[in-house]
Amino acid sequence: MTETGISRRSLFRTAGAVAAVGAIGAGTAARAAGPSALDPTAVEPLRLARVWAVGRSQLAQLAGFDDTHVVHPDGAVEVLLWPGDLARLRATGLRFQVDVDDLVARDAALPRVPRVVAAQPGETSTGDYRVLEDYERDMRALVKRFPTKARLVELPHRTLEGRTVYGLEVCTDVGRRDGRPVFYQDGCHHAREWPAAEVPLMWAYDLLENSGKDARLQAILDHVRTIVVPVVNVDGFAYTRSLPPVETGEVGGVTNPLPPEAILLGGQGRYVRKNRRPLLGSDLGVGQGGAVAKPLPLDAVGVDPNRNYAYSWGDDEGGSSSDATSQTYRGTDPFSEQESKNVAGLLKSHQVLAMVTHHTSGDLLLWAWGDTRADAPDNALLEGFGRAMATYNGYVPQKSIDLYVTTGTTSDYAYGVLGSIGYTFEHAGSSFHPPYEDTVPAMYDRNREAFILLALHACLAPEQRPAARLTTAAKAELAKQGQKGQLTHGILSGRAVDRRGRPVTATLTLTKTFDTLLWAQGAGNPLGQRAYSETIAATMTTGADGRFAWHVNPSTRPIVAAAKKTESWLLTVTGPDGVGVSRRLVVARGQRVDLGSVVVG
Numbered sequence: 001m002t003e004t005g006i007s008r009r010s011l012f013r014t015a016g017a018v019a020a021v022g023a024i025g026a027g028t029a030a031r032a033a034g035p036s037a038l039d040p041t042a043v044e045p046l047r048l049a050r051v052w053a054v055g056r057s058q059l060a061q062l063a064g065f066d067d068t069h070v071v072h073p074d075g076a077v078e079v080l081l082w083p084g085d086l087a088r089l090r091a092t093g094l095r096f097q098v099d100v101d102d103l104v105a106r107d108a109a110l111p112r113v114p115r116v117v118a119a120q121p122g123e124t125s126t127g128d129y130r131v132l133e134d135y136e137r138d139m140r141a142l143v144k145r146f147p148t149k150a151r152l153v154e155l156p157h158r159t160l161e162g163r164t165v166y167g168l169e170v171c172t173d174v175g176r177r178d179g180r181p182v183f184y185q186d187g188c189h190h191a192r193e194w195p196a197a198e199v200p201l202m203w204a205y206d207l208l209e210n211s212g213k214d215a216r217l218q219a220i221l222d223h224v225r226t227i228v229v230p231v232v233n234v235d236g237f238a239y240t241r242s243l244p245p246v247e248t249g250e251v252g253g254v255t256n257p258l259p260p261e262a263i264l265l266g267g268q269g270r271y272v273r274k275n276r277r278p279l280l281g282s283d284l285g286v287g288q289g290g291a292v293a294k295p296l297p298l299d300a301v302g303v304d305p306n307r308n309y310a311y312s313w314g315d316d317e318g319g320s321s322s323d324a325t326s327q328t329y330r331g332t333d334p335f336s337e338q339e340s341k342n343v344a345g346l347l348k349s350h351q352v353l354a355m356v357t358h359h360t361s362g363d364l365l366l367w368a369w370g371d372t373r374a375d376a377p378d379n380a381l382l383e384g385f386g387r388a389m390a391t392y393n394g395y396v397p398q399k400s401i402d403l404y405v406t407t408g409t410t411s412d413y414a415y416g417v418l419g420s421i422g423y424t425f426e427h428a429g430s431s432f433h434p435p436y437e438d439t440v441p442a443m444y445d446r447n448r449e450a451f452i453l454l455a456l457h458a459c460l461a462p463e464q465r466p467a468a469r470l471t472t473a474a475k476a477e478l479a480k481q482g483q484k485g486q487l488t489h490g491i492l493s494g495r496a497v498d499r500r501g502r503p504v505t506a507t508l509t510l511t512k513t514f515d516t517l518l519w520a521q522g523a524g525n526p527l528g529q530r531a532y533s534e535t536i537a538a539t540m541t542t543g544a545d546g547r548f549a550w551h552v553n554p555s556t557r558p559i560v561a562a563a564k565k566t567e568s569w570l571l572t573v574t575g576p577d578g579v580g581v582s583r584r585l586v587v588a589r590g591q592r593v594d595l596g597s598v599v600v601g
């Protein structure tokens with residue numbers, strides 16, 4: 001079959017072709033389920049519908065649907081209907097209206113409007129979204145151009161399809177393993193959310209290319225260690241990006257040998273959300289004789305990496321799902337997935353003070369918590385920075401649960417387990433991946449001041465910041481929450497010396513081991529108060545003068561602080577002869593702890 005010039009209608013008409021849909025997830029799923037896993041409804045187009053749901057029980061009926069995050073002024077929520085979902089939605093009895101009859105066709109016809117902003121750092125030269133290979137190539141190119149300021153980060157857990165996940169570390173003298181504050185950003189936990197991968201890479205370009213022109217960027221480059229992982233879910237992203245647009249049959253001029261089922265579905269593969277973990281026969285309800293209990297659309301494959309983190313993991317009341325075919329399937333265990341393990345490992349091995357995980361869509365800026373309406377212990381900080389950032393990007397700032405209930409998410413994990421000032425940004429208006437050229441540059445332009453604010457105020461100590469250049473509106477939002485530019489994390493300082501008082505180069509580690517309670521509130525949850533054991537271990541190295549200033553998160557986790565208890569870090573300082581000294585330290589937010597001379601060796 002030729003891959004160019006195939007009309008969508010002819011694809012749908014190719015009856016034999018639909019048989020290939022039975023191979024969803026390829027490999028295991030197809031073998032386990034056999035050809036009877038065919039979805040007879042697969043030729044249904046993707047649709048967008050608005051649904052009026054009020055109250056907990058009606059909203060719970062929507063939990064199994066694919067929410068786009070768009071909320072209409074009258075409170076109706078938008079859901080993406082996969083094949084088979086229209087009948088399911090009817091069966092709920094909820095009032096709804098189909099707004100878009102064929103999402104793939106709607107997106108293909110979206111007008112390319114003239115761009116409204118000047119060129120942005122790190123924009124693609126093709127005027128289209130990067131494909132996975134572009135990310136790795138562009139990050140390697142940055143390392144080559146800026147060898148002392150950019151370092152490629154290779155994450156340890158290869159994906160199910162055998163890919164390595166890469167990130168980029170950006171700061172002046174990047175090879176120095178000192179205790180600078182760490183600012184982390186990632187994108188594309190969800191495969192179809194292409195703008196979410198562009199933004200963190202554009203931030204890296206901005207820092208590297210424009211620091212000379214902007215004192216604020218220079219301060220961030222010099223004093224903050226920025227780490228970006230543009231594409232977390234590389235398998236899912238590669239799947240969505242390798243599918244040629246139906247009308248052109250190519251991506252960036254390259255013809256791809258592609259999963260045939262996705263092409264046959266008229267581009268629906270570009271809208272999948274989860275990773276590519278294959279479904280097992282047991283997931284499909286395959287009984288004796290290989291009968292499949294229900295038909296499955298393309299989106300059934302995979303685990304939702306953004307419900308797989310070990311913070312409040314595992315409820316069945318809408319925050320995530322135990323159904324392997326659900327859009328919010330949380331996996332069999334916390335950190336069952338390589339994607340969440342990679343990110344959590346990175347967070348736990350650095351003292352990440354602030355983080356943004358990027359998603360689409362809806363123009364929202366979300367902070368903890370996702371699973372309870374209770375204020376987070378640091379709500380004043382989270383809300384202050386959140387609302388101040390929203391004055392720049394114009395997004396709706398709110399607690400995550402005000403969108404809907406979530407459990408096991410990246411930003412709740414970062415805040416709940418590590419104490420990072422963490423956010424989920426939902427970009428791109430009302431589309432998961434609108435046309436690049438009129439969207440992504442303007443989106444980056446609106447968001448860069450938000451990143452600058454977070455890096456300057458949640459990462460740097462007051463004395464490290466260049467003259468304040470916040471707008472009046474941003475300052476007012478910070479002031480409302482009692483923020484006047486004070487230190488928002490801890491700093492451990494001192495000097496490693498030998499027994500004769502001479503400075504030595506030393507390695508410092510901060511560790512803490514504790515149990516996180518998984519979801520405990522769900523009635524009838526067989527997991528009950530199941531605990532998940534965590535160890536955090538971060539390292540830094542002093543200079544030859546033995547001096548250190550380590551910017552660290554508070555030692556006490558938010559939920560422990562809320563119970564009016566404290567936790568301590570175990571600090572170990574190890575000298576050149578390998579002999580270390582340890583002590584326990586309680587470090588509060590905003591506290592400076594001067595350890596003076598630490599004698600090692």
Ligand SMILES: [Zn+2]
Nearest residue numbers: 190193359360
């Ligand atoms: Zn997402």
